Amino acid sequence: MNLAELIEVIQTQKTERMVEAVVTSLTTDSRDVKPGTLFVAIKGYTVDGHDYAKQAEAQGAVAIVSERLLDVTIPVILVRSTTRAMAELAGKFYDYPSEKMRMIGITGTNGKTTTTTIVRDVLAQLGRKTGIIGTVEVKIGDRVVPSRNTTPQSSELQAFFHQMHQEGVEDVIMEVSSHGLELGRVTGTDFDVAGFTNLTHDHLDFHKTFENYARAKGLLFAQLGQRLSDKKVAVLNADDEISHLFEMMTGARVLTYGIEQPADLQAKNITQTLQETTFTMVYQEQAVELTVQFIGRFNVYNLLLATGILLSIGYSLTEISNAITQIQPAKGRMQRLPIDGYNIYVDYAHTPDGIEQCLKALVDVPKENIIFLIGTGGNRDVTKRPMMGQLASTYAGTVVITTDDPRFESYESITSGIASGMLHDQFVEIGDREEAVRYAASLARPDNIVILAGKGHEKYQIIGDEKTPLDEEALVKEMIRQLEEKK
Template identity: 35%
Template sequence: MSRALPDGRRRAGGNNGAVTASPDDPLRPAAPAPRRLGDLAGAFALSPAGPGEGWACVEVTGVSADNRLVRGGELFAAHAGAHVHGARFVPAAVAAGARAVLTDPAGAELLAAADPGVPVLVTPDVPALLGRLAADLYGHPGRALGTFAVTGTNGKTTTAFMVDHALRSLGRRTGLIGTVEVRVGDRAVPATLTTPQPADLQALLAAMVADGVDDLVMEVSSHALALGRVDPLVYDVAGFTNLTADHLDFHGDLEGYYAAKASLFDISRTGVVVADDRWGRRLAAETGDAVAALTTGPGGDWTVTGVEADATGSAFTLAHRDGRSLRTRTDLPGAFNVANAALAAAMVLTSGVAPAELEDALAGAGGLSPQVPGRMEQLGDRPRVVVDFAHNTDALVQALAALRPTTTGRLHVVIGAAGDRDRAKRPEMGRAAVDGADTVIVTDDDPHDEPAAQIRAEVLAGTTGAAVREIADRAEAIRTAVLEAADDDTVLVAGRGHETVQEVAGVDHHLDDREEVRAALALRAGGQHA
């Protein structure tokens, strides 16, 4: 059974919730160098559980916190999970080839009743140590990569894709880690977490180094920062998009949320902050001279000027107060995507690339216009149908505002809200939908363990007017919106973006908004209308 994570991604069941992969996936290094347990014990103050001989000479070639991912010769990290201690999975890990176990005192006590057949090392807090130990075991792969990190409430995925696109246009070989996918060079797999768990992250970086990757681009979630998942990485360039109310169920309040986001700049050498909102301005002021402020109006170290919007996107100039500048464009619609594109360009320039070099490279690559799954992704043009991940109030407002100027007919929106998340934003999203669209259909998103009808009712509480309907089944809601729209209308399907699994009461159901849109457009092309 799948369980939803705090940041909304899903994982398969089992020990410790690590990223899933098979041995031939590009998420793990193929042939890491072995390390002796005695060397690791000395470096990280690990203690053997009970007497034993020869354990210090045992060699391990990797580390995993999921027994299903263990490869022969690896160290299995068994720590407390949400529902069960990982030590319960030691027999399965050993059967899969684990050569040793790292656990905490509680895990060692669980293992004391039966000899697991391999050495057991103990540390007080496995998760706190795991990133540093994995980095050491894999040879600190992050140090061999140029590293770019993006955080913020909205726009992380798009900006990361844009940074990756810019670096590739410069001829760099890149690795990408984010909400939509994990990519090592030209090999990609779907992501299960915005930011992987510590051991998985270091293994992934080692795989990138082995693959000849030059630069890493990754989204770093506030959850990952609060939980120490990226330790001990130090990023070359960090970027901040914006901050609006989201994930308050985890962080408690906006101050806690902001503090988590801001901590990225404590582990980054330099960075760029979009300072268009009060949080961005505060962050730019608090981070000092090593971080540049970017504004879409006057006043920033980097400033966006000369914006020329057209039916497909916007051209703009990005200028620095020292006289450097470049002109480029993005085909992703909306002022917020101009900000995302400007941030991506500024991050690459901050890494030392000359503006003229980047401008020329982007000119040959169609500007900063990568294909970003589920991010303002247009799937039809008569009517125009757009799928977007807008799952909070500000993102919904921005998406509708981006589509309104180029909609000649009416603007329709299909929205829902996720269960087990910020309840306060539900009526706000309903209100934003009514304010920004001509018609609204409220439907299910991911109910998780909450009653779906209750979630819809809370969204509907913020809506007024006869142009609002409730259709529980999301596929039916999408189909209705597409079939009822006129040719010159726009339909925005908001909230789930690239996601392909809808969780209802602990059960996963396949549901891809893009597939449902394509099916509805096919019905429409066949002459069927609502």
């Protein structure tokens, strides 16, 4: 695309040394620059792209979009915000692919991955070709595509959308993080439906206050637009009071779901076991009873949100419920490991609410029969750690306190923060997560339950700035094998 034509979509403050040039790619990462690239210099938390301007020039960049003057000989386009500019440029460069597919965005603290997976699986059963962008993976149809972030940078995101459209994807289901919203990564993405799971304590290291966190999430609903001719829908949790704020922020039609409060879509008569959940879904005076392989009340909320999204795009309650009964939970979300004779689960819970909901799912299990491994990340929100310890000890008789991604923080600093909230003394602090997993698995018995929380589907730990392989399922299976041999 012609450089001058491309930059027409951004508000420029000044241009220097403009020349005729053809742009063949966009990037914010200087390592990806090649001849023909338009390099957008973004100031991040640890790296400032402006410092790599000369490197980008040396590698063949045709121009640089910047927030300040640069000592280079190629064209420089000055803008107020390079983050916003990149989103606008990427949309134009890839010819606005999100306008050509049905776009479903899901935000909230907990439940995003499970809900996106449910929606994707139901749509696939109903014959639609889907794309998914989430914490676990980016998928086009059944093919996994590598991604660097939960919500990719806008240039990478628009490239994914373009690729999906080229490959015939009809519906894109996307987890939309508060970071991605705050940093403008989804600016220019044309969502048709936005769904909200819940809002609980998390990411305050980034957002500083709960109010800021809520406002960031609300951007998804505000960006649905004001044109009444566009049949856009916000699907909101009636049992979470923040939904009132989001309803005020959006110009879209609102569909509510819930269990406790009156809602358009409601779950009633919920009964649970350790293997399945049965409940009745009620919508517009129609009621269907369904039994699903998901456990826990929190998963009823996820199923309600997924159903609300699917209702809003035209499917019937009967179609949706029939498909839901056939699907399995997302990887790493209260996922029972396939070990005969033992009840061992992995879960992604790493927030106070996530921990509480995870443990509440263990209906009719005596507290003393629950072994709960709990971890949290280093160099992140420390205020949630005592609450995590308090909740773990409220519901579990034995608690193993460890880390998940320690990064550059000491083990003791992380585990002591969690331990400070404990309500009983039946706990141990083991900072090395691999050692902690082995210890927790060694406590497994046929009559108790072990839950490994914090990593879920992930097969690695971040120690320092390196990803270190860690396969918890393999560790557990090996420990159980050793236990069996000693019998």
